[in-house]
Amino acid sequence: MKLKSKIKSALFVAFVLAIVGSITPGCNGGSSNNSSSDSTATNSDDKTLLGAGSTFVYPLFSKQFSEYNKQTGLKINYQSIGSGGGILQLTNKTVDFGDSDAPLNDEQAQKIGVPVLHIPMCSGAVVISYNLPEVKDTLNLSPEVLADIFLGKITRWNDAKIAAINKGIQLPATAIVIAHRSDGSGTTNIFTDYLSKVNDEWKSKVGKGTAVNWPIGLGGKGNEGVAGLIKQTPGGIGYIELAYAIQNKMAFAKVQNKAGNFIAPSIASTSAASNVQLPADSKIFLGNTDAAEGYPISGFTWALIYQEQAYNKRSEQKAQNLVKLLWWNIHEGQQYCEGLHYAPLSPAAVAVAEAILKSATFNGKPVFNGKPVLQ
Amino acid sequence: MKFSFIKSRDSRSNLLVREISYIAKMDVWKSIKIKRTFRQIRMEKIFRSSLVLVALSILVLVIAFLFTLIVQSMPSIKALGFSFLFGKTWDPVANVYGTYPFLLGTLFTSFLALIISIPFSFSIAIFLGEYYPRGWFSEFLKNSIELIAAVPSVIYGFWGLFVLVPIVRSMELKLGVTPYGIGIFTSSLILAIMIIPYAASLGREMIRMVPSSLKEAAYSLGATRYEVIKTVILPYSKSGLFAGILLSLGRALGETMAVTMVIGNTSIIPKSIFDPGNTMASVIANEFTEAASTLYLSSLIELGLILFLVTVLINLIGKKIIKRFTTD
Amino acid sequence: MPQNIQYRLGKSKAFKGFIIFLSVLCTLPLFLILIYILKEGFTKINWHFLVNLPKPVGETGGGIANALIGSLLIVFYAAIIAIPFGIMGGIYLSENKKSRLSYWCRLSVDVLQGTPSIVVGIVIYFWIVKPLGTFSALSGSIALAIMMLPIVVRSTEETLKLLPSTLKEAGLALGLPYHKVILRIILPCGFSGVLSGIILAVARIAGETAPLLFTAFGNPYFSTNILKPMQSLPLLIFNYATSPYDEWHDLAWGAALILLIWVLLLNIITKITTRRWKIQF
Numbered sequence: 001m002k003l004k005s006k007i008k009s010a011l012f013v014a015f016v017l018a019i020v021g022s023i024t025p026g027c028n029g030g031s032s033n034n035s036s037s038d039s040t041a042t043n044s045d046d047k048t049l050l051g052a053g054s055t056f057v058y059p060l061f062s063k064q065f066s067e068y069n070k071q072t073g074l075k076i077n078y079q080s081i082g083s084g085g086g087i088l089q090l091t092n093k094t095v096d097f098g099d100s101d102a103p104l105n106d107e108q109a110q111k112i113g114v115p116v117l118h119i120p121m122c123s124g125a126v127v128i129s130y131n132l133p134e135v136k137d138t139l140n141l142s143p144e145v146l147a148d149i150f151l152g153k154i155t156r157w158n159d160a161k162i163a164a165i166n167k168g169i170q171l172p173a174t175a176i177v178i179a180h181r182s183d184g185s186g187t188t189n190i191f192t193d194y195l196s197k198v199n200d201e202w203k204s205k206v207g208k209g210t211a212v213n214w215p216i217g218l219g220g221k222g223n224e225g226v227a228g229l230i231k232q233t234p235g236g237i238g239y240i241e242l243a244y245a246i247q248n249k250m251a252f253a254k255v256q257n258k259a260g261n262f263i264a265p266s267i268a269s270t271s272a273a274s275n276v277q278l279p280a281d282s283k284i285f286l287g288n289t290d291a292a293e294g295y296p297i298s299g300f301t302w303a304l305i306y307q308e309q310a311y312n313k314r315s316e317q318k319a320q321n322l323v324k325l326l327w328w329n330i331h332e333g334q335q336y337c338e339g340l341h342y343a344p345l346s347p348a349a350v351a352v353a354e355a356i357l358k359s360a361t362f363n364g365k366p367v368f369n370g371k372p373v374l375q
Numbered sequence: 376m377k378f379s380f381i382k383s384r385d386s387r388s389n390l391l392v393r394e395i396s397y398i399a400k401m402d403v404w405k406s407i408k409i410k411r412t413f414r415q416i417r418m419e420k421i422f423r424s425s426l427v428l429v430a431l432s433i434l435v436l437v438i439a440f441l442f443t444l445i446v447q448s449m450p451s452i453k454a455l456g457f458s459f460l461f462g463k464t465w466d467p468v469a470n471v472y473g474t475y476p477f478l479l480g481t482l483f484t485s486f487l488a489l490i491i492s493i494p495f496s497f498s499i500a501i502f503l504g505e506y507y508p509r510g511w512f513s514e515f516l517k518n519s520i521e522l523i524a525a526v527p528s529v530i531y532g533f534w535g536l537f538v539l540v541p542i543v544r545s546m547e548l549k550l551g552v553t554p555y556g557i558g559i560f561t562s563s564l565i566l567a568i569m570i571i572p573y574a575a576s577l578g579r580e581m582i583r584m585v586p587s588s589l590k591e592a593a594y595s596l597g598a599t600r601y602e603v604i605k606t607v608i609l610p611y612s613k614s615g616l617f618a619g620i621l622l623s624l625g626r627a628l629g630e631t632m633a634v635t636m637v638i639g640n641t642s643i644i645p646k647s648i649f650d651p652g653n654t655m656a657s658v659i660a661n662e663f664t665e666a667a668s669t670l671y672l673s674s675l676i677e678l679g680l681i682l683f684l685v686t687v688l689i690n691l692i693g694k695k696i697i698k699r700f701t702t703d
Numbered sequence: 704m705p706q707n708i709q710y711r712l713g714k715s716k717a718f719k720g721f722i723i724f725l726s727v728l729c730t731l732p733l734f735l736i737l738i739y740i741l742k743e744g745f746t747k748i749n750w751h752f753l754v755n756l757p758k759p760v761g762e763t764g765g766g767i768a769n770a771l772i773g774s775l776l777i778v779f780y781a782a783i784i785a786i787p788f789g790i791m792g793g794i795y796l797s798e799n800k801k802s803r804l805s806y807w808c809r810l811s812v813d814v815l816q817g818t819p820s821i822v823v824g825i826v827i828y829f830w831i832v833k834p835l836g837t838f839s840a841l842s843g844s845i846a847l848a849i850m851m852l853p854i855v856v857r858s859t860e861e862t863l864k865l866l867p868s869t870l871k872e873a874g875l876a877l878g879l880p881y882h883k884v885i886l887r888i889i890l891p892c893g894f895s896g897v898l899s900g901i902i903l904a905v906a907r908i909a910g911e912t913a914p915l916l917f918t919a920f921g922n923p924y925f926s927t928n929i930l931k932p933m934q935s936l937p938l939l940i941f942n943y944a945t946s947p948y949d950e951w952h953d954l955a956w957g958a959a960l961i962l963l964i965w966v967l968l969l970n971i972i973t974k975i976t977t978r979r980w981k982i983q984f
Contacts, residue, residue: 048924048931050838069924077922079932084665084666085664088666088672094837107667111668177554177555182661183664183665184467184662184665207469208468209467209468210467210468213467218557218640218651219641219642220640220945221945222945224946224948232556233555234554418880419880423882426794429791429792429795433788433812433815434804436815444822447825494725495729496729498721498722502723502726503726519733520730525970526736527963528912529959530736530910533955533959534736534740536945537944599711600715601711601715601718629820629821631821632937636944636945656821656913659822659825676825682821683818686818691810691813691814694813
């Protein structure tokens with residue numbers, strides 16, 4: 001009996017300890033935490049940042065944040081839930097930063113109510129990927145054909161319109177299966193923005209946006225969902241981020257640009273398209289570029305943060321960490337872009353981004369002056 | 376005892392002393408007891424009222440659930456009214472929200488799943504309830520049916536995506552329809568597997584409850600086993616079997632993850648069972664974290680509200696029928 | 704034998720064969736799933752898989768340690784929240800069979816049981832996530848606790864109802880206070896039923912994904928802080944299964960196998976508890 005009650009009380013104590021241990025932020029387990037001395041002094045809540053948004057930039061962010069974690073010990077949890085989700089969660093103040101491939105529209109800006117900074121992170125190409133095991137060569141696509149496919153007017157791969165711009169390629173009679181995003185997405189925004197610019201029927205029937213009413217096709221969640229659909233479906237076609245296509249060894253088409261050239265998506269052709277003068281707020285669409293060697297379907301992705309960082313009892317440390325992280329992203333972090341097939345920011349774009357980042361405040365005071373050093 | 380009694384009788388003074396001390400002792404004892412009793416009564420009261428409190432809080436929880444859903448979906452109820460239910464397009468860009476495609480998708484998948492699963496679940500019910508109520512194989516069958524219910528739905532979705540989808544696709548190629556592979560038919564198949572246990576286990580209980588006198592009477596009239604099942608057992612357990620179907624339906628309507636992974640997620644009105652579609656639950660799962668405009672978000676919540684009301688209603692009717700059946 | 708009877712007997716036999724065929728066919732998908740996941744998952748599981756964190760896209764050798772611990776913690780806290788409530792609710796319902804409150808409470812439990820998991824996720828998002836201003840494991844636990852509650856309440860109620868009233872009367876006649884009768888006599892007697900209900904409920908929520916989508920959210924790092932986002936096995940499976948990366952598929956298969964083993968083990972434990980401590984009167 002005595003033993004039993006002893007066991008009982010021991011269990012109870014262990015139980016209480018477990019709860020207390022979990023609630024106190026102190027025991028936030030650090031597996032790869034090789035940070036310097038101040039890690040014990042700062043509250044561990046300040047050593048994490050939560051982000052959500054674009055799946056477009058997810059491979060780059062996961063690489064960048066993992067490197068940043070190795071250097072500073074700061075843990076950045078980025079969940080790729082889609083650009084729309086990033087904006088919504090930022091609006092609800094459930095994340096520290098969002099990331100979107102489309103700048104806030106008027107309604108979204110109005111709903112947030114306070115200024116939100118758009119910091120360009122990199123630019124990327126949206127590629128038209130397809131799954132035709134029989135076709136070894138790269139397909140050519142013109143804006144007109146592309147729009148007709150996504151409008152559901154061209155339903156077979158051996159359609160005369162496709163054959164006309166792909167002379168010498170034996171096209172199969174497979175049915176075309178279209179894959180698109182089922183969630184709100186900046187990738188969709190870039191792609192539909194492009195189609196609206198080049199095709200009037202698309203503009204009037206479907207329009208552009210982060211989520212549109214697709215005339216036809218299957219929906220996949222996230223870039224990874226669409227890529228998965230294309231990979232799994234013979235005859236499939238869809239639009240995904242270049243990095244996803246290359247990493248998964250998926251075929252993607254050359255697209256005819258405004259100058260009439262068929263351009264394969266690459267870092268060089270994306271850079272050619274994104275090498276423009278940015279406005280001060282950096283909100284610019286790159287679709288259907290004028291550059292002769294520019295790939296026509298590309299765009300920036302922006303990290304979104306509140307200009308005033310003092311909200312929801314956030315610590316100043318956290319605000320600084322966030323700004324330092326983004327600063328690192330647009331400088332040192334850019335070296336990881338090319339390896340993952342994103343186009344790094346041009347020096348002009350970095351200058352614009354620096355100016356935007358410097359305008360971030362905490363209780364009205366700038367979060368930092370000058371170039372911050374790593375922790 | 377007796378000895379002491381006599382002894383005390385011998386000396387009166389002694390008796391008096393004893394009696395007083397006895398009473399005193401009693402008093403002490405009594406007061407302790409009273410204290411304890413009071414404490415216990417208090418504890419009892421606390422216990423009873425905390426029971427009531429918990430019961431009340433469960434009730435409040437459900438009411439708050441409903442309240443939250445209604446309040447949050449108010450913007451879309453106000454703005455869209457009934458057009459929400461029958462609108463044929465779901466277009467977040469144009470801020471047009473009609474749930475007709477999803478209602479259709481939900482009904483298609485659920486009823487198709489039901490049609491596929493009913494023969495199986497009823498066979499199991501008859502097998503375990505009538506033919507072989509005991510034996511190692513029946514035990515095995517019963518356990519494996521229970522395990523079907525235990526497998527997490529995300530695992531069904533995962534398996535379906537990698538195993539079932541290619542099979543369905545090659546079937547669709549032979550049929551000459553667009554070989555999506557994923558779509559309403561595939562999700563119905565997955566759902567059918569998932570809901571078998573619900574109707575089966577309830578059906579088994581109901582078939583077992585058929586009085587043996589009824590069956591024996593039928594046998595004595597020369598009926599074969601099949602005829603007994605057809606004319607006695609099934610009609611007798613009819614309402615119970617129906618309740619099992621309702622519970623399966625409730626499960627199928629609300630199932631989210633497995634369906635989301637294999638249905639294709641598109642807002643077009645499905646034209647055939649091989650088309651991709653969307654169910655109410657899968658739309659919410661896909662779009663809830665992304666709905667950036669007020670109307671969009673509240674439309675999704677209203678969808679959740681409708682789903683909540685429908686599944687709850689179906690479940691309650693099912694439960695009612697079971698209750699009536701078991702108390703009769 | 705007249706042909707008519709022969710025909711009827713034949714029909715009866717054919718029907719029986721048909722029923723047996725369909726019943727056996729039913730177990731087929733289960734075993735297909737079990738075997739497939741065992742085959743895919745078994746080769747992926749090793750020590751690194753269990754103790755490493757997921758690696759960024761393109762690097763091999765990642766593991767699922769964060770999801771494993773996260774899942775255990777989220778389910779653990781959900782159980783802590785749901786069990787006292789569930790048992791108390793069950794006691795109330797079994798003790799007060801006819802009161803008006805118990806009618807409504809029973810109805811609420813039925814409603815909760817029928818509530819789609821995704822709806823629970825939405826509501827908890829508005830109750831916990833938005834006011835707290837961050838996704839957290841705690842909100843996930845609360846959502847799962849709500850899913851657990853009806854099962855615990857119902858199993859407690861059903862078990863206690865089966866106990867003979869003489870037990871309670873004997874306790875009361877000995878002068879034991881009411882709460883002691885319930886907690887020391889009735890509940891221990893129905894222990895196996897209550898316990899198996901709890902384990903069953905845990906098994907059910909361990910694989911739930913939908914309520915966690917908008918609550919626990921996911922986390923690529925190892926975290927034990929329940930006020931922060933946390934990864935869990937079902938979320939990991941969902942995210943990685945729908946991705947196009949083969950390494951991530953491997954992680955998902957391994958995770959699926961572990962989750963499956965976990966859930967099936969809990970179910971088997973339930974079976975054993977009910978058999979071992981079966982109430983017999």
